[in-house]
Amino acid sequence: GAVVSQHPSWVICKSGTSVKIECRSLDFQATTMFWYRQFPKQSLMLMATSNEGSKATYEQGVEKDKFLINHASLTLSTLTVTSAHPEDSSFYICSAPSSGATGTQYFGPGTRLTVL
Amino acid sequence: EDQVTQSPEALRLQEGESSSLNCSYTVSGLRGLFWYRQDPGKGPEFLFTLYSAGEEKEKERLKATLTKKESFLHITAPKPEDSATYLCAVQENSGYALNFGKGTSLLVTP
Numbered sequence: 001g002a003v004v005s006q007h008p009s010w011v012i013c014k015s016g017t018s019v020k021i022e023c024r025s026l027d028f029q030a031t032t033m034f035w036y037r038q039f040p041k042q043s044l045m046l047m048a049t050s051n052e053g054s055k056a057t058y059e060q061g062v063e064k065d066k067f068l069i070n071h072a073s074l075t076l077s078t079l080t081v082t083s084a085h086p087e088d089s090s091f092y093i094c095s096a097p098s099s100g101a102t103g104t105q106y107f108g109p110g111t112r113l114t115v116l
Numbered sequence: 117e118d119q120v121t122q123s124p125e126a127l128r129l130q131e132g133e134s135s136s137l138n139c140s141y142t143v144s145g146l147r148g149l150f151w152y153r154q155d156p157g158k159g160p161e162f163l164f165t166l167y168s169a170g171e172e173k174e175k176e177r178l179k180a181t182l183t184k185k186e187s188f189l190h191i192t193a194p195k196p197e198d199s200a201t202y203l204c205a206v207q208e209n210s211g212y213a214l215n216f217g218k219g220t221s222l223l224v225t226p
Binding site: 004006032034042043044045046049059091093095097102104105106107108109110112 | 147148150152157158159160161162165203205207212213214215216217218219
């Protein structure tokens with residue numbers, strides 16, 4: 001199956017700082033990637049769709065100025081949590097479809113963010 | 117109103133005790149239904165994609181089926197290593213996003 005990596009796997013930061021999370025498709029190209037957030041004991045909630053070479057599309061209720069997404073190449077998307085606060089602490093997971101935007105989505109291993 | 121409902125929320129099985137997990141969905145047009153396995157602290161691992169009613173797919177001890185309203189994940193003679201949360205997600209014709217259910221947490225005891 002297709003492989004998606006994320007970096008870092010976990011990060012702890014102080015309130016008010018910014019954190020960048022990378023998502024890479026290792027063995028395929030992805031013009032579209034997706035960012036999800038998962039709170040404890042809950043399922044995955046889509047935050048935004050990352051589009052290579054164009055602006056990201058955010059789900060209702062997700063602040064685009066707080067969660068900055070950049071899809072700079074066909075294998076890399078980044079999510080930057082700006083001015084992080086404790087309520088942003090969560091498990092952030094990216095996914096990429098291996099064949100077209102509607103194809104099966106393969107997920108990264110996730111990034112655990114803890115904001116103190 | 118939830119579009120994807122999974123049941124039961126939690127299931128405990130003895131090793132070798134077969135069972136089924138349910139995923140019921142309500143969408144206007146289904147592009148695909150996906151099953152994933154998620155271990156604690158990890159990202160979901162892809163299992164199956166089903167596209168049309170009547171379709172079935174198998175992988176080792178797992179078999180997924182699809183009707184117009186629901187999908188079942190059958191687990192035959194499970195082993196302790198099958199313990200995980202199983203997630204169901206639907207993708208509508210109108211978009212790319214996956215809408216996930218809350219998952220079924222499966223525990224298989226020796």
